[in-house]
Amino acid sequence: MSEQLKVPTMAQCMAEGRQPEILFWVGAAGSYDDRAKKITKAFVKILNKANVDFAVLGTEESSTGDVAKRAGNEFLFQMQAVTNIEVLNAYEVKRIVTACPHSYNTLKNEYPELGGNYQVQHHTEFINELINAGKLNIGKVSQFSGKRITFHDPCYLGRANDVYEAPRQLLKTLGVELVEMKRSRNSALCCGAGGAQMFKEPEKGDKDINVLRTEDALETKPNIIATGCPYCNTMMTDGVKAKDKEDSVQVLDIAELIANSQE
Amino acid sequence: MNYIPNILFALLLIAGLGFFARNVKKLIRNIKLGQDVDVSDNKSQRWKNMAMIALGQSKMVKRPISGFLHVIVYVGFVIINIELLEIVIDGLTGSWRIFSYYQELYGILIGTFEVLALLVFVSVVIFWIRRNIIKIQRFWKSEMTSWPKNDANYILYFEMVLMSLFLVMNATDIHFQLMNSGNVVSQFIAPWFSGLPETTIHIIERTAWWLHIIGILVFLNYLYFSKHLHILLAFPNTYYGKVKPKGQLNNLEAVTKEVKMMMDPNIDPFAAPPEGTEAEMPAKFGASDVQDLSWVQLLNAYTCTECGRCTSECPANLTGKKLSPRKIMMDTRDRLEEVGKNIDANKGEFKDDGKQLLGDYITAEELWACTTCNACVEACPVSIDPLSIIIEMRRYLVMEQSAAPVELNNMMTNIENNGAPWPYNQMDRLNWKDE
Numbered sequence: 001m002s003e004q005l006k007v008p009t010m011a012q013c014m015a016e017g018r019q020p021e022i023l024f025w026v027g028a029a030g031s032y033d034d035r036a037k038k039i040t041k042a043f044v045k046i047l048n049k050a051n052v053d054f055a056v057l058g059t060e061e062s063s064t065g066d067v068a069k070r071a072g073n074e075f076l077f078q079m080q081a082v083t084n085i086e087v088l089n090a091y092e093v094k095r096i097v098t099a100c101p102h103s104y105n106t107l108k109n110e111y112p113e114l115g116g117n118y119q120v121q122h123h124t125e126f127i128n129e130l131i132n133a134g135k136l137n138i139g140k141v142s143q144f145s146g147k148r149i150t151f152h153d154p155c156y157l158g159r160a161n162d163v164y165e166a167p168r169q170l171l172k173t174l175g176v177e178l179v180e181m182k183r184s185r186n187s188a189l190c191c192g193a194g195g196a197q198m199f200k201e202p203e204k205g206d207k208d209i210n211v212l213r214t215e216d217a218l219e220t221k222p223n224i225i226a227t228g229c230p231y232c233n234t235m236m237t238d239g240v241k242a243k244d245k246e247d248s249v250q251v252l253d254i255a256e257l258i259a260n261s262q263e
Numbered sequence: 264m265n266y267i268p269n270i271l272f273a274l275l276l277i278a279g280l281g282f283f284a285r286n287v288k289k290l291i292r293n294i295k296l297g298q299d300v301d302v303s304d305n306k307s308q309r310w311k312n313m314a315m316i317a318l319g320q321s322k323m324v325k326r327p328i329s330g331f332l333h334v335i336v337y338v339g340f341v342i343i344n345i346e347l348l349e350i351v352i353d354g355l356t357g358s359w360r361i362f363s364y365y366q367e368l369y370g371i372l373i374g375t376f377e378v379l380a381l382l383v384f385v386s387v388v389i390f391w392i393r394r395n396i397i398k399i400q401r402f403w404k405s406e407m408t409s410w411p412k413n414d415a416n417y418i419l420y421f422e423m424v425l426m427s428l429f430l431v432m433n434a435t436d437i438h439f440q441l442m443n444s445g446n447v448v449s450q451f452i453a454p455w456f457s458g459l460p461e462t463t464i465h466i467i468e469r470t471a472w473w474l475h476i477i478g479i480l481v482f483l484n485y486l487y488f489s490k491h492l493h494i495l496l497a498f499p500n501t502y503y504g505k506v507k508p509k510g511q512l513n514n515l516e517a518v519t520k521e522v523k524m525m526m527d528p529n530i531d532p533f534a535a536p537p538e539g540t541e542a543e544m545p546a547k548f549g550a551s552d553v554q555d556l557s558w559v560q561l562l563n564a565y566t567c568t569e570c571g572r573c574t575s576e577c578p579a580n581l582t583g584k585k586l587s588p589r590k591i592m593m594d595t596r597d598r599l600e601e602v603g604k605n606i607d608a609n610k611g612e613f614k615d616d617g618k619q620l621l622g623d624y625i626t627a628e629e630l631w632a633c634t635t636c637n638a639c640v641e642a643c644p645v646s647i648d649p650l651s652i653i654i655e656m657r658r659y660l661v662m663e664q665s666a667a668p669v670e671l672n673n674m675m676t677n678i679e680n681n682g683a684p685w686p687y688n689q690m691d692r693l694n695w696k697d698e
Contacts, residue, residue, distance in 0.1 A: 007696045028683035030695075037695040044696075058693040062682030070635050071671050072549065072657030074515045076678060078522040109511035114519065155636040160510025186641050190578040195635030199684055200670040203632040206583030213578075 005044045009058040010091045022047075022054040022126075023093045023118075025107065027100035028063050029230035035237065036230035042259035043099050043123050049259075050136040054097070060087050066106040071196035078114065081106075085116035099123040099255055101156035101229045102194075108161070122157055124166040124228050124254050131173060138173060142261035145175040149257075150222040152181070152213065152236060153188035154229035167228050167254050174261055179220040189213045191235035198231050214239025218249065225251045272354035272476075279480030286487035290565065293603040297558030305506040312646065317501040322644040326572070329393070332386040336422070339383035340494070343376050343429070350476055360439065370444030377433065377448035384426040391419045401571030404580075406590040411490065411569055418491050421482050428475040435468035437461065496566040497645045503559045504646030509637045512654055515548065549658025552619040553599045556655060563647040564595035573639035573649060579632040586632035588639035588649035594624035595652060621656055630656050631668055 013020050024047065030040040047054050065080030088096075096118045098104050108120035121129075130136035149171055157163045164185045171178050183189045192202070192209025202208060214236055217225045225240070227233045230253075237251045302309075315321045320337060324330035349362045363369045394402045394415060402415070433439055434452035446453070456464050486492050493500075524530050550556050573588035574580050580587050598620045606613050621627075633653045640648050660666045667675070674684045681689045 005696060007693070009693070026692075026695075028685065031692045032683055032685050032687045032695075037698065040695055056693065059690055061692060062689070063678045063684060065678070067684050068675055068678055069512060070654070070657075071667060071675065072654065072659075072661035073667075073675055074518045074548065074658055075522065075662060076675055078514065078518050079525075080678065080682070082522055082526055105508075105510040109508050110514060113514050155634070155638075156510050159637040159641050161508050187576065187638070189576075189581070190634045190636035190638065192578060192582075192634060195633050196671055196674070197634050199674040200631070200668050202582075203579070203584045203586070203628055205579070205632075209578045209582050209634065212582055 005041060006048050007044055008055045009060075010055045010093075011058070011060065013055045014091065019092065020053050020055040021095060022052060023088070023091070023096045024054050024056050025064075025096050025098035025100070025103050026056055026061060027098060027103045027230070029234075030099055031061070033230060033234070035234060039099055039230060039233065039253040039255055042253065043255040045259045046127060046130070046136065046255060050130045052130070052135075057087065057091075064103045064106040066102040066110075067196050067199065069106070069110070070194070077110075081111055081114045081116070085111060085114055088116060088118065093118055095119045095121070097121045097123055097126045099228075099230070099253070101154040101160070102231070105156045105160050122163060122166065122228065124157075124170055125163065127255070127258055128166050128169055131170075138258060138261050140175070142174045143263060144224070144257055144261055147176050147223045148179055148221060149176040149224045149226050150179050150181055150217050150220040151184075151226045151228075151254075152191065152217060152232055153185060154227065154232050155188070155190050155194050157228055158188055159186055167226070170254050170258060171226060174257060176224075179222060181216045181220055183216055189216060191229075191232040191239075193231035193235045198234075208239075208242070210235035210239040211242050214243055218243060218245060222249060224257070225249060226257060227251060227253050229253075266357075269355060269357050275477065275480065276351065276354070279483060282484045286484060289603065289607075290487060290492075292606075293599055294558050294561045294565065296554050296599070296602065297556050297561040298554075300557040300559055302503050302559065308506050309502045309504075312504060312506070313498055313502040316504075316644070316646055317497045320644075325642075325644075329390075329570075332389055335379075335382050335386045336390075339379040339386075343379055343383075345372070346376050346429075347479065350472070354476065360436075363439075363442070366442070366444060370442075373433070373439075373445030374447045377430065377445065380426045380429050381448050384423060384430075387419050387422045387426070391416070391423075394419075401575040404571060404574060404587060404589070406587055406593055407569070407571070411593065414489050414491075415569070417485075418489065421478070421485070425475060425478050425482070428471045428478060432468055432471035432475055435464050435471060437464060437468075490567065490569045493566050493568040493645060496562065500562055500566040501646045503562060505640070505648055505651075509640055512651075515658070517548065547659065548662040549660070550652070550655035551621040551659045551663070553595060553602055554613075555659070556595070556652060560648070560652055560655075561595070561599055563649075563652075564592050564599060566645055567592040567596065567647055568645070569593060570644065572642040572644065573647070576638040576642045578634055578636060578638065584629075584632040585626070586629040591625060591629070591649045591652055592647060595620060598624050621659065625656065627660060627666065630660065 008020065010020070010023065026040055029036040062084055063080050064084065065077035068080065069077035096107055098107065101122060104120055104122050107116070107118060127136065131138065151167055151171060153164065168178060189212065190209060191213050217236065225236050227236060233251055233253055240246050240249050240251055320330070320334055323333050349360065352358060352361050362372070393399050430449050430452055433446060433449035435456055440446055440450065440453050456467065486495065547555065553561060567589070569589055571589050577586065577588055602613060605616055630653055633650070635650060637650060640650055677684055677686050681687060
């Protein structure tokens, strides 16, 4: 991605005396993880292309506390939540879009009780909206047309919040051949990263969860495994490597598929 | 007139129902050992859940074979129990099939019962084969030994015997067979006894009749000790089950108070707490024993039928880790029973027995293996939430004992210091934009 991305911050907008429509919540993975940063940029590319009036918090953003909460540290979670809510409310944020289902779930479901009430969307929901409103045109023919793609449902988007259609709808828009795994939608198998597992070694067992899930995906003989979560992306990428398939199977976020469909 | 059988029947009925009432009282007492929780919200959604999930079996049929067989047994159980009313009236008054007064309707009714009884018998036999011959994996996990394994089979035997007794009772009721209405199944069983003298057939009929009603009363009292309690508790459990999005974990109110206090510059941290606030603070954060869990979580434990659908979908369990959501529920119930017995033995007071749910039943290794993916919650046909118990116990481990795995402690320190689970500088958070 050579072209310059336009990424205004909330602080800049405030200094210019304007209120952006959308806050893009980048999340810690999207900000720091090398692989996830590509997803972040792909999504910004889409936002720029559709001329969306958005901003990010930049250095004022801090962990939502999702992972701390799931690890059992309710204190740390609520400290993070209350601090973030103060910032968000100070900027009078109304709508949040994020490419991370964990941030999505926490902001949407766990912040309201602590005083943070926002309309929260996953990026796949938001991109669908842009397309439906005619603000984003991704063309009839894409470089992914006819490719076999299987979608791995992120637990925190699917089961946790019953969002199953938005990502699939986008894949169909790209004209791909969508193939479902034997475990999909509400019976999808976790990638193994949730509940703070991303940050620790797994307990003793006979297999890694991401390998098992990758086997589910490879059974569909895909060209691409599509994801909608930075953690899932890491886990599935590692799984594909473990299965020695990185030459024939790509793991891409739906934002990347959309952003790069015309290249 | 000989009233002895009627008196005997009445005594039997009183004893059966009396013991059952005692069991129910104990059950409610134990469930109430849990923490209070507000479940007065979303009433219409809760009724709907109960109607769909418990009454309508909507989640059972997600697995078509076991679901279909279960619906037969469930419908059979509910409908055949209408017959129980007649048995009770006959037993108490000495009447003979009192409802047969309306002969045509009666024929339809008993005919339905007989067909269902046969279908239930066949379904239960298939259940037994699935469990013991085909050995479906989820019935043979490590927590399914000794009592849980036997309990499952006893229930199946019980049902087979009760259905057989019902059909034999009808087949050997000479008067009923002569009526030739409603004996759709039993007419084929009747010939087995045709060579016997009438008095013998009558004795068989009476024996089957008595054993049938005794069996039902024994079964009723067996429930409390068995996973079969779900036939009653599935209804309240689906009503009180989670109505919020599955991904939403509860916010601990006690923590909110403390955090708000810490963040409020107007509060003097050294001021003496106002009168009465001390008592408001919980004894501990999270759960290390059953009394720390909510009563809904304890109701969950009593409702669990140990079907293992949760465990068969758990990513940790599928990859050989020790965690089994079913075991979490079974352990919770076992410990709750132990606490209940302790209270009974100590005149209504719980005496510290040096044990607790955490460590003695559920290990930290199991708790840390969970990915919080909600597959277990989704899979449960009666709205049990094993994940909520896992989270409560993690909270205890982390907030009371600082006993998280080292990597997680590092991760949390990173969040505290720089607002991200990785050790990156907060000021670099927007660097991606220019890379």
